[in-house]
Amino acid sequence: MEEEKRKGLRVVLFPLPLQGCINPMLQLANILHSRGFSITVIHTRFNAPRASSHPLFTFLQIQDGLSDAEIRDAPTSNVMSLLAQINLSAESPFLDCLNKVLLESKDSSEKVSCLIDDCGWLFTQTVSESLKLPRMVLCTFKATFFNAYPTLPLIRAKGYIPLPDSEAEDSVPEFPPLQKRDLSKIFGEFGEKLDPFLLVVVETTMNSSGIIYMSCEELEKDSLTLSNEIFRVPIFAIGPFHSYFSAASSSLFTQDETCIPWLDSQEDKSVIYVSLGSVVNITETEFLEIACGLSNSKQPFLWVIRPGLVLGAKWIEPLSEGLVRSLEEKGKIVKWAPQQEVLAHRAVGGFLTHNGWNSTLESICEGVPMICLPGGWDQMLNSRFVSDIWKVGVHLEGRIEKKEIEKAVRMLMVESEGEKIRERMKVLKDEVERSVKHGGSSFRSIETLSNYLLSL
């Protein structure tokens, strides 16, 4: 009966054009499709998802206002400026496109149930209200971070920056378990310019029909309850669904599949996987420190160096020939990895990560302990949870120095101190796994969400 009713019901999805936002949106698409919903994905030209990898969905492209040159330079641009710019120019193309979808649905027997879009879009609530279409918000951050949106401007204005050394490790009273030293990196160079954006996101989310999180009660029950109190809309935590619908199918770049046979030749839990996600940049000096640290650790490593990662360099040319040779003795360097497959491989025993929310979840799902090297924004908070709350990783505390990296790798992978961390990760993995199994918290949320979408 329920399945019958869902036939003829379409959901329109609109991801923010970042790899870390496209993956969870397409996972949601798969979940809803498996429940009988038809899917239309509206997307910008910039970072357009590959339609051919998802033959069951309809893809519609809109203009985003970026020039060819801006798209070419995107890997080294500040992500916040880029998003702010797209938010200015994509509104009217989006309105036109969504309007067309609705007109077409009137001519067919298929009703459009709602729009589901990323919490980083600023204009979608206004657009959907003008078209009388309910809107749901997909938050691709940990709920604890999104809950702080209303207070972030106040925290910054309180002036914890600049910060005396003696207070660096104090926790931020309004925002535990964040430490005061994390704050300057959250805001980055954008600083107070972010305030108006945060305000719009909070207001429009409060006017929406609900929030969907790629998270689960096992990871943050209290934050999810709090989220409902703060935004006063229904909350659905439906993740992490990585083991059912892999993020690999929504990859924007070609995955280097030679990673897998290379991992096959390594011993169990011996390899440290190193990746800083799709938007973080590092300086040449930091790059060389990481290279030497990995080399000196004597552990085998698989290192994703995406073109544009190192500021001022095309790819790995800052490494001397000699260093490349010594790196290749123990390690493998690729431009883009099949990350989930890598984390699931028996040879991988640790993940040096920037703690983007997707990477953090994928690591937990595969039970891989972490070394935290957050670059900014929500990563500062995710890394505190990993190291201080769940205690399933070690925090580098921003010390991108070869000695520190070597020490952290050996501590996590070889020494007895790492044993406790590995044990706790096993427990956390099992708990989180239960959430998406039949009867688990996320499994039940998906059921509630499907019924809710039918009622809109």
Ligand SMILES: Cc1cn([C@H]2C[C@H](O)[C@@H](COP(=O)(O)OP(=O)(O)O[C@H]3O[C@H](CO)[C@@H](O)[C@H](O)[C@H]3O)O2)c(=O)[nH]c1=O
């Ligand atoms: C570098 C690399 C990445 N990936 C995949 C793994 C993840 O699913 C995805 C990256 O997502 P994240 O780990 O969240 O990281 P990132 O791209 O930085 O994501 C952005 O969006 C995230 C969600 O809003 C935020 O939590 C991050 O702070 C933000 O920077 O790309 C691969 O499959 N292969 C790769 O080689």
Ligand SMILES: C[C@@H](CO)CCNc1ncnc2nc[nH]c12
């Ligand atoms: C300037 C505002 C406009 O909504 C973007 C902040 N949003 C974000 N900023 C940085 N990294 C992100 N990863 C996903 N969303 C992100």
